[in-house]
Amino acid sequence: MPNMDPKKCPMPAQEPQVRAHNFDEVTLGYTPEMAVNEAKRCLNCPTHPCTGGCPVAIKIPQFIKHVAEGDFEEAHQVIAQDSALPAVCGRVCPQESQCEKYCVRGIKGEPVGIGRLERFVADWHRAHSAEKAKAAPHNGHRVAVVGSGPSGLTCAGDLARMGYSVTIFEALHVAGGVLMYGIPEFRLPKAIVQKEIDGLREMGVDVRTNMVVGRVESVDELFEQGYEAVFIGTGAGLPSFMKIPGENFKGVYSANEFLTRVNLMKAYREDADTPVQHARRVAVVGGGNVAMDAARCALRLGAEEVSIVYRRSREEMPARIEEVEHAEEEGVQFHLLVAPLEILGDEHKNVTGMRCQRMELGAPDEKGRRRPVPIPGDEYTMDVDCVVIAIGTTPNPLIRSTTKGLDTQKWGGIIADDDGLTSRQGVYAGGDAVTGAATVILAMGAGKKAATAIDKYIRSK
Amino acid sequence: MYTILKKQELNPTVTRMVIEAPEIAAKAKPGQFILLIVREGGERIPLTIADHDRKAGTVTIIFQIVGATTRLLNAMNEGESLYAFVGPMGKPTAIEGLRKVAVVGGGVGCAIAYPVAKELHEQGCVVHSIVGFRTKDLVILEDEFAACSDKVAAMSDDGTYGTKGLVTDALRNLIESGEKYDEVIAIGPLIMMKFVCKLTKEYGIKTVISMNPIMIDGTGMCGCCRLTVGGETKFACVDGPDFDGHQVDFDETMERARQYKDFERARDEHVCNLLKGAN
Numbered sequence: 001m002p003n004m005d006p007k008k009c010p011m012p013a014q015e016p017q018v019r020a021h022n023f024d025e026v027t028l029g030y031t032p033e034m035a036v037n038e039a040k041r042c043l044n045c046p047t048h049p050c051t052g053g054c055p056v057a058i059k060i061p062q063f064i065k066h067v068a069e070g071d072f073e074e075a076h077q078v079i080a081q082d083s084a085l086p087a088v089c090g091r092v093c094p095q096e097s098q099c100e101k102y103c104v105r106g107i108k109g110e111p112v113g114i115g116r117l118e119r120f121v122a123d124w125h126r127a128h129s130a131e132k133a134k135a136a137p138h139n140g141h142r143v144a145v146v147g148s149g150p151s152g153l154t155c156a157g158d159l160a161r162m163g164y165s166v167t168i169f170e171a172l173h174v175a176g177g178v179l180m181y182g183i184p185e186f187r188l189p190k191a192i193v194q195k196e197i198d199g200l201r202e203m204g205v206d207v208r209t210n211m212v213v214g215r216v217e218s219v220d221e222l223f224e225q226g227y228e229a230v231f232i233g234t235g236a237g238l239p240s241f242m243k244i245p246g247e248n249f250k251g252v253y254s255a256n257e258f259l260t261r262v263n264l265m266k267a268y269r270e271d272a273d274t275p276v277q278h279a280r281r282v283a284v285v286g287g288g289n290v291a292m293d294a295a296r297c298a299l300r301l302g303a304e305e306v307s308i309v310y311r312r313s314r315e316e317m318p319a320r321i322e323e324v325e326h327a328e329e330e331g332v333q334f335h336l337l338v339a340p341l342e343i344l345g346d347e348h349k350n351v352t353g354m355r356c357q358r359m360e361l362g363a364p365d366e367k368g369r370r371r372p373v374p375i376p377g378d379e380y381t382m383d384v385d386c387v388v389i390a391i392g393t394t395p396n397p398l399i400r401s402t403t404k405g406l407d408t409q410k411w412g413g414i415i416a417d418d419d420g421l422t423s424r425q426g427v428y429a430g431g432d433a434v435t436g437a438a439t440v441i442l443a444m445g446a447g448k449k450a451a452t453a454i455d456k457y458i459r460s461k
Numbered sequence: 462m463y464t465i466l467k468k469q470e471l472n473p474t475v476t477r478m479v480i481e482a483p484e485i486a487a488k489a490k491p492g493q494f495i496l497l498i499v500r501e502g503g504e505r506i507p508l509t510i511a512d513h514d515r516k517a518g519t520v521t522i523i524f525q526i527v528g529a530t531t532r533l534l535n536a537m538n539e540g541e542s543l544y545a546f547v548g549p550m551g552k553p554t555a556i557e558g559l560r561k562v563a564v565v566g567g568g569v570g571c572a573i574a575y576p577v578a579k580e581l582h583e584q585g586c587v588v589h590s591i592v593g594f595r596t597k598d599l600v601i602l603e604d605e606f607a608a609c610s611d612k613v614a615a616m617s618d619d620g621t622y623g624t625k626g627l628v629t630d631a632l633r634n635l636i637e638s639g640e641k642y643d644e645v646i647a648i649g650p651l652i653m654m655k656f657v658c659k660l661t662k663e664y665g666i667k668t669v670i671s672m673n674p675i676m677i678d679g680t681g682m683c684g685c686c687r688l689t690v691g692g693e694t695k696f697a698c699v700d701g702p703d704f705d706g707h708q709v710d711f712d713e714t715m716e717r718a719r720q721y722k723d724f725e726r727a728r729d730e731h732v733c734n735l736l737k738g739a740n
Contacts, residue, residue, distance in 0.1 A: 171680045172678060173544070209545070215488065215549055215550060216488055237681065250719075254685075257685045260677050272502075273503045273530060349713065349716040
């Protein structure tokens with residue numbers, strides 16, 4: 001009998017007032033009983049629209065059926081056929097706009113907690129399976145992957161499973177890309193990411209850190225070295241700023257810098273060698289997941305007041321609903337329909353405030369999103385000593401400027417077709433380097449498609 | 462990987478290290494920099510490449526002990542390895558076609574100015590080197606500059622080395638005596654570069670300076686190294702580290718360089734005590 005509770009089994013979590021002061025994971029995950037109960041809410045409907053909503057097409061009803069039967073390892077095997085990083089995706093995917101959006105149970109009540117179940121299965125497997133990833137028999141072909149974020153890891157994993165000898169080139173000193181430097185520990189514990197990377201190594205993937213492709217080897221030199229295809233997954237790139245006065249004052253961070261200091265360099269720890277400002281009052285500009293992450297990190301670093309400043313209204317916020325809710329529960333304030341005009345500073349250029357403009361929603365733009373327009377004369381000043389700017393990024397010029405014949409968009413993104421093929425034979429690309437800042441799962445989907453295309457390309461040579 | 466093959470004290474506060482890094486050595490050009498982490502969990506700091514040897518597969522760095530990380534680095538010995546060493550980052554110094562250049566180096570900045578002077582000299586350019594130090598004990602690379610310069614003007618704050626005075630005094634004298642430079646390349650403390658630029662602006666001589674701001678990733682991801690050049694925000698790691706000195710907002714850059722001063726002082730004291738305890 002299916003469980004007809006209209007609501008999802010609630011996710012156990014640290015109390016907001018407790019977790020706002022530590023970097024431990026916010027949500028604690030389902031117990032096996034909770035997972036079985038929630039899995040029983042799935043009707044196993046014949047059309048399974050959820051799978052169509054998943055960028056990597058996980059066989060969702062099939063894995064959930066195994067969970068309902070208490071066969072968690074079997075459930076993991078089903079997910080593993082399509083996703084290389086379930087422990088990551090179960091935590092950071094925007095399920096409400098993907099799989100769960102199409103769930104039949106969502107018509108009258110809440111959809112099945114697919115993301116929570118995926119996380120449970122991945123965590124269960126990690127805790128209970130001692131089985132090491134095996135290297136597939138080598139097929140004699142070599143592929144280079146540039147960047148070790150979600151698209152690169154997925155592409156490398158899929159190719160390694162097919163028997164390719166894969167080398168990942170990572171610019172930073174640790175692999176994982178945004179999963180390591182961007183998404184905070186309390187949302188995605190780094191040990192989980194590390195485990196996924198260790199798994200790739202066990203499969204024979206060579207992960208070379210401290211290698212900046214374009215500065216050491218160029219893409220062309222990788223081909224000369226015998227790699228038959230190259231996948232570029234170099235990520236979102238340089239942070240954008242607002243071009244308003246005061247943006248270079250001390251206490252103004254890009255979200256990338258703020259999060260990198262905190263997450264990658266562990267600046268939140270007492271004994272860290274890398275500093276970060278422990279601000280009193282922080283304004284975070286932007287409405288996406290990155291903005292929420294930065295705001296919640298600022299809170300955990302001890303700020304008395306943290307505000308999100310976003311120029312549109314709540315409905316237009318691109319962040320996952322859960323992140324917005326969590327931020328709000330923890331005490332993050334929301335200044336909606338507000339745009340910064342100027343960052344104010346003292347004689348030593350330390351931030352002392354931010355002058356803001358109130359906005360209202362005007363006529364829809366070409367995408368149908370109502371455009372925010374200033375309300376004349378309606379300005380106010382926020383008392384802040386730190387501003388974090390989380391309004392997006394522009395692609396890093398390094399690869400495109402050192403790779404001849406690689407076509408890019410006007411805004412700098414690499415042009416690639418649905419399979420990830422670029423204008424250069426044998427060169428594939430995916431993730432934020434192609435789409436601009438997007439999600440982990442879309443990057444994984446792109447890495448997966450590219451791996452299939454690369455396999456086809458090399459076999460047809 | 463990243464083994465320290467040679468370590469040499471150039472003066473009590475400045476050390477030279479030769480690091481095994483064949484991939485970087487194969488591509489390095491004057492003006493580019495590396496980022497290093499001394500030990501796991503440590504800070505990432507940028508250092509300009511002082512020299513490289515493609516055949517031996519080595520990169521030379523010269524650094525001044527100014528804080529916790531450089532103190533830890535200086536405590537490393539030959540045969541030990543650095544946790545991370547990545548590069549060559551940034552754009553190489555543009556020196557093609559230059560026929561007569563004044564290279565100005567201040568303090569440990571001379572370590573960065575030297576490979577540029579050497580490269581200019583090797584391409585047949587007339588090089589006038591102006592090097593400045595606080596005092597005689599801090600002088601570095603004296604012979605090296607002599608070998609690649611057509612003229613050397615040595616300056617010190619206290620008169621114990623060369624002429625007493627500032628590098629700007631020497632540069633002004635050279636210009637006033639009729640020397641015509643295609644370009645001035647100035648590398649040293651921000652305050653020195655600021656005043657060199659002020660001087661050369663008077664004479665309308667193009668001046669290139671090399672920035673060494675605080676960086677985190679140094680690969681074009683975090684934006685920490687930004688500065689204002691000609692009213693626009695630029696990133697030292699990908700747009701630089703060299704910039705047109707007449708366009709740089711030095712006052713802003715100097716403030717940004719002081720952002721973590723208190724933390725850095727406390728951290729340095731902590732490391733200093735740790736190292737004392739270990740000895």
